[in-house]
Amino acid sequence: MVNTDSWAARYTRWMHRVHAWWAGRARPATAFVWQPEPRSIGTFAKGRQLTAGNILFAGTLIEAPDDLLWDLPAPDPAFEAECHGFVWLDDLAAVGDATARARAQAWAWGWIDAYGRGRGPGWSPELTGRRLIRLIHHAIFLLRGTDTAQSERFFRSLGRQTIFLGRRWQMTSPGLPRFEALTGLLYAGIALEGMEARIEPALRGLAAECRDQIDAHGGIPTRNPEELLEVFALLTWAIAALTDSHREVPKAILHAVETIAPTLRILRHADGSLARFHGGGRGVEGRLDQALAASGVRDRNPEGLSMGFARLSAGRTSVIVDAASPPKGAASYNAHASTLAFELTSGRRSVIVNCGSGDVFGPEWRRAGRATPSHSTLAIQGYSSARLGRPGRINGARQEMLVDAPAHVPIEMSQAPDGIRFEGGHDGYVSTHGLTHARRLELTFDGRGLVGEDMLMCLDEAAERKFDKALDAAMLQGIAWQVRFHLHPEVVAEADMGGMAVSLMLKSGEVWVFRHDGSTQMVLEPSVYLERGRLKPRSSQQIVLNGRSFKPMSRLRWSLSKAQETAVAIRDLQRDELKI
Numbered sequence: 001m002v003n004t005d006s007w008a009a010r011y012t013r014w015m016h017r018v019h020a021w022w023a024g025r026a027r028p029a030t031a032f033v034w035q036p037e038p039r040s041i042g043t044f045a046k047g048r049q050l051t052a053g054n055i056l057f058a059g060t061l062i063e064a065p066d067d068l069l070w071d072l073p074a075p076d077p078a079f080e081a082e083c084h085g086f087v088w089l090d091d092l093a094a095v096g097d098a099t100a101r102a103r104a105q106a107w108a109w110g111w112i113d114a115y116g117r118g119r120g121p122g123w124s125p126e127l128t129g130r131r132l133i134r135l136i137h138h139a140i141f142l143l144r145g146t147d148t149a150q151s152e153r154f155f156r157s158l159g160r161q162t163i164f165l166g167r168r169w170q171m172t173s174p175g176l177p178r179f180e181a182l183t184g185l186l187y188a189g190i191a192l193e194g195m196e197a198r199i200e201p202a203l204r205g206l207a208a209e210c211r212d213q214i215d216a217h218g219g220i221p222t223r224n225p226e227e228l229l230e231v232f233a234l235l236t237w238a239i240a241a242l243t244d245s246h247r248e249v250p251k252a253i254l255h256a257v258e259t260i261a262p263t264l265r266i267l268r269h270a271d272g273s274l275a276r277f278h279g280g281g282r283g284v285e286g287r288l289d290q291a292l293a294a295s296g297v298r299d300r301n302p303e304g305l306s307m308g309f310a311r312l313s314a315g316r317t318s319v320i321v322d323a324a325s326p327p328k329g330a331a332s333y334n335a336h337a338s339t340l341a342f343e344l345t346s347g348r349r350s351v352i353v354n355c356g357s358g359d360v361f362g363p364e365w366r367r368a369g370r371a372t373p374s375h376s377t378l379a380i381q382g383y384s385s386a387r388l389g390r391p392g393r394i395n396g397a398r399q400e401m402l403v404d405a406p407a408h409v410p411i412e413m414s415q416a417p418d419g420i421r422f423e424g425g426h427d428g429y430v431s432t433h434g435l436t437h438a439r440r441l442e443l444t445f446d447g448r449g450l451v452g453e454d455m456l457m458c459l460d461e462a463a464e465r466k467f468d469k470a471l472d473a474a475m476l477q478g479i480a481w482q483v484r485f486h487l488h489p490e491v492v493a494e495a496d497m498g499g500m501a502v503s504l505m506l507k508s509g510e511v512w513v514f515r516h517d518g519s520t521q522m523v524l525e526p527s528v529y530l531e532r533g534r535l536k537p538r539s540s541q542q543i544v545l546n547g548r549s550f551k552p553m554s555r556l557r558w559s560l561s562k563a564q565e566t567a568v569a570i571r572d573l574q575r576d577e578l579k580i
Helices: 007-023 044-051 077-085 088-095 098-115 125-137 139-143 148-171 176-191 196-213 225-244 251-266 287-295 363-370 461-473
Strands: 054-057 060-063 309-314 317-322 342-346 349-353 378-380 387-394 397-403 411-416 419-429 435-444 449-457 479-487 492-496 501-505 511-516 521-529 538-549 553-562
Touching: 044 054, 044 088, 044 098, 054 077, 077 125, 088 098, 088 125, 098 139, 098 148, 125 139, 125 148, 125 176, 139 148, 148 176, 148 196, 176 196, 176 225, 196 225, 196 251, 225 251, 225 287, 251 287, 309 419, 309 435, 317 419, 317 435, 378 435, 378 449, 435 461, 449 479, 461 479, 479 521, 479 553, 492 521, 538 553
Parallel strands: none
Antiparallel strands: 054 060, 309 317, 317 342, 342 349, 349 479, 378 479, 387 397, 411 419, 419 435, 435 449, 449 553, 479 538, 492 501, 501 511, 511 553, 521 538
């Protein structure tokens, strides 16, 4: 694991600054030879917050209506990265009025004045690539009303960043950071006068990264759905830039887009958002639909798993299950112990969710969000299905890789008498308790009901001996376990039928009812919903089924179904406003 305090990391940062300074001695760009259509989507509500001076980056809110962004103290590296990556420019451009433009211009030229000569944390290849894409996308928005001197400083800065990127992109980590750096280099090479020599190296690098990082089924090593979307969006932007400038697109890039698109459709819930697994969120609003439309790929969803996820979909309901081992090695530093967890969405409304990534709320929330109890699956009390290893430092923060993770995760998808069936299991608790967790899910053809079964079992004599040892350690009180169903914050849950059922009321007017077989105790407990763009975790609820295993085989059945009075189709017209 990389340690950012090591001599090698300090040397890399120092060399970034040297090359940034050196790039200023080369001949800069002076004009655009091609102006792309803005393709990075911002959020109008976030843009309004920024124009009002409410700066919410990486979970920290700073109210500074009259201050320049670069005069504010950055509380942590994540806040700095959001500042220097210029994604906020998408949001200000989404507003697009004179006030938003004035703020965007002040921040953009303020960065050039404060950091344009190679100073500050923004001179890393991935942040430079991210920043270049936004500056080129929104150049017309930024340059309107500026004088000749401002325009010259703008182009001089673009040229310097492009030259730096051409020399340092190889120093980025494989995966999304390198895709960002190379796409920014390609954009600048196509768009800026005198930078054409950077196009071929960028294309070769992008093609190589597609071959190395994207597997035959359209997945990436981290198994992070939102990260896959970001890679996919970058590739579609690169293809559009090449097509618009009448250049040939490498086959490796086209093939990557063709394989990723069906996978993203598998990971797309009924409401258009992404499943939240392995550190990923729902995705920037509109980006998934835009990227899929821009790709032109119309292939149907593949059979079986996509990037280790299974999908059950019928009617207005989608269920997405983590059906593979967690990422391994360096790719697991952001991974979660979520094997066999699922999320369920009905129409535009999330019902069953995972807590999500707590990285913007500090290390304790981040660690809690990665644990199995933060996911909608079974967990043995006090244990996760994968454990966190020795901490190191990545991007300035303490991180832990997953270790002792499930190695064997058999699954089967089939037709049930009245729907679609998923069956899977994992050995994440064999080493600690001798127990294998198996889960069966059946979604009815009309999407109005999901039936589930969770089992803990010993599969051989060695596992039984391990179980007996764990049972002795528990003083014959049984191995305690819980099956959790985390609810979206907007779901209103009420216990019913003397504790045998829970009614779930959605904002759309739908009512779902959760029931179980009575073999365990069911309780409603507090939970949290962790999402970026918020000041703090949102409070929510979870249904918890508490059980104990005294024998090498335990079984629990449960169901989630729409109430009979709930209509087949509901016009869900209520809008969700952005809140912080």
